[in-house]
Amino acid sequence: MKRKKYIRILLVICLAAMLLCVPALAAGGDVAGAVEQTWTDAAGQIKTVVDSVVFPALSMILAIAFFVKLAMCYFDYRKHGQFEWTGPAILFVCLIFVLLAPNYIWNIVGI
Numbered sequence: 476m477k478r479k480k481y482i483r484i485l486l487v488i489c490l491a492a493m494l495l496c497v498p499a500l501a502a503g504g505d506v507a508g509a510v511e512q513t514w515t516d517a518a519g520q521i522k523t524v525v526d527s528v529v530f531p532a533l534s535m536i537l538a539i540a541f542f543v544k545l546a547m548c549y550f551d552y553r554k555h556g557q558f559e560w561t562g563p564a565i566l567f568v569c570l571i572f573v574l575l576a577p578n579y580i581w582n583i584v585g586i
Contacts, residue, residue, distance in 0.1 A: 518586045526577050533573045541566040 544562045552558040 522581060522586050530573060530577055534570065537566060537570040537573055541570055 541563060544566055548559050548563055
């Protein structure tokens with residue numbers, strides 16, 4: 476008896492979902508054109524957000540990681556007498572890359 480009740484409720488929910496769903500169609504059936512238009516409309520906003528939020532946040536994170544790694548390498552040098560350059564060098568190169576990325580990344584993307 477409970478199974479029939481649950482099946483009826485499920486069927487009513489499925490029927491309601493089918494009746495209330497509205498198909499989303501692109502204007503004229505041109506989906507690619509709709510996507511391209513959306514991209515051109517939003518490209519300026521995306522560029523502004525990435526330039527003012529994403530790249531500064533990445534730069535800050537990499538700068539903090541670089542200085543922490545440099546300090547840890549210095550303490551290891553004082554303890555063992557050998558300075559390991561690999562970690563700080565990789566973080567420094569990544570930091571330089573992120574600082575210079577806004578100058579050329581938009582040329583690659585085409586904005």
